[in-house]
C-alpha cells in the first residue's frame with residue numbers, strides 16, 4: 134500500500150475574479166521511502182498542491198474535491214487537533230524562505246524544544262539535547278541553540294529548517310523550493326544534506342522545485358505540473374529520457390537560451406493559462422507545437438509504461454514528438470499540425 138495517495142484532488146482559491154482552480158484532479162501515489170520531485174513553471178500549482186497535502190491553505194483556499202490518503206487516513210477529514218499531532222511528527226515540511234519558517238522572536242533552541250515536546254514525552258532538557266544533536270547533524274553545532282534566526286546566515290537558517298523537519302523522524306517530508314534563493318554552493322550543500330538525512334531516516338519526500346536539475350539529481354519519481362494538472366508522472370529516468378507529454382519535452386530541452394538565461398526554466402514560447410478561466414480541452418494546447426483539433430477535448434491520462442502516465446491524446450506519437458521537440462525551431466515556428 135502507498136504511504137500517500139491523492140485521488141482526484143482539486144483545490145480552489147476564492148479571488149475577486151471568481152474561483153481559481155489552482156489544483157485540478159490530481160492523482161498521485163508515493164511509496165514509503167520514495168522521493169517524488171514536482172516540477173513546472175511558476176503558477177502551475179506546485180505550492181498549492183503542497184499546501185493542500187499539509188492543510189496549510191490560506192483562508193481563501195479550500196480543497197473542493199478528492200481524497201488524500203496518508204497511512205490509512207484521509208487527510209482532508211482530519212480535525213485541527215488531529216493535524217497538530219500529524220504535522221512535524223508524521224508529515225513535516227521545509228519551505229523556501231527559511232526566515233519565514235523560523236519565528237524571529239524565539240531562539241533556535243526554543244523552536245526545537247516546542248516542536249519536540251508537543252510530540253514526545255521529552256523533558257525540556259531532553260528536548261534540548263535532541264535539538265543539539267540535530268544541529269550537530271546538519272553541521273552547525275549545538276553552540277547555536279541560543280542564537281536567534283537573524284544571527285544565522287541564510288544557509289545556516291536553511292540547515293536549521295531541515296533539522297526541524299527531520300527532528301521527529303517523520304515518514305513524509307514535503308519540501309517546497311528548499312534551495313531556491315541560496316547561492317549556488319549553499320544550494321548544493323543543502324541538497325546533499327537533505328539527501329543524506331533522507332536516506333539515513335528512510336523518509337519519503339516530495340520535493341517541489343522549478344529547477345529541473347534538482348529533481349534529476351535527487352528524485353526517484355517525477356511529476357510534471359501544468360495549469361494545475363499533473364500532466365506526466367513516472368520514474369525520473371523515464372520522465373526525462375522517455376517523456377510522453379510535449380510540455381515535459383519543452384521543459385527538459387536544453388535550448389541555447391537556457392544557457393544564456395539559466396533563471397529561465399523553459400524555452401517554450403507563451404505562458405501558462407489563467408486558472409480562473411482555463412482553456413477547454415488540453416491546457417497546454419495553445420503552446421504545443423503538436424496541437425490538433427482533438428486537443429480541444431480533455432485528454433485522457435494514458436499509461437505509457439510502468440507506473441508512467443501522461444495526460445495527452447497523442448502518447449502513441451511520443452517518440453516522434455521527442456525527436457522533433459529537440460529542435461528549437463519546432464517550438465519557435467510550430468511543427469506540422
Ligand SMILES: Nc1ncnc2c1ncn2[C@@H]1O[C@H](COP(=O)(O)OP(=O)(O)OP(=O)(O)O)[C@@H](O)[C@H]1O
Nearest residue numbers: 146148155174175176177178179180181191343408
Ligand atoms: N492565496 C492565493 N489566493 C489566490 N490565488 C492564489 C493564491 N496563491 C496562489 N494563487 C494562484 O494559484 C495558482 C497556483 O499558484 P502556486 O503558488 O501554487 O504555483 P507554483 O507552481 O507554486 O508557482 P511558483 O513556481 O511561482 O512558486 C496561481 O495562479 C496563483 O496566482
Ligand SMILES: [Mg+2]
Nearest residue numbers: 179180181309
Ligand atoms: Mg510555489
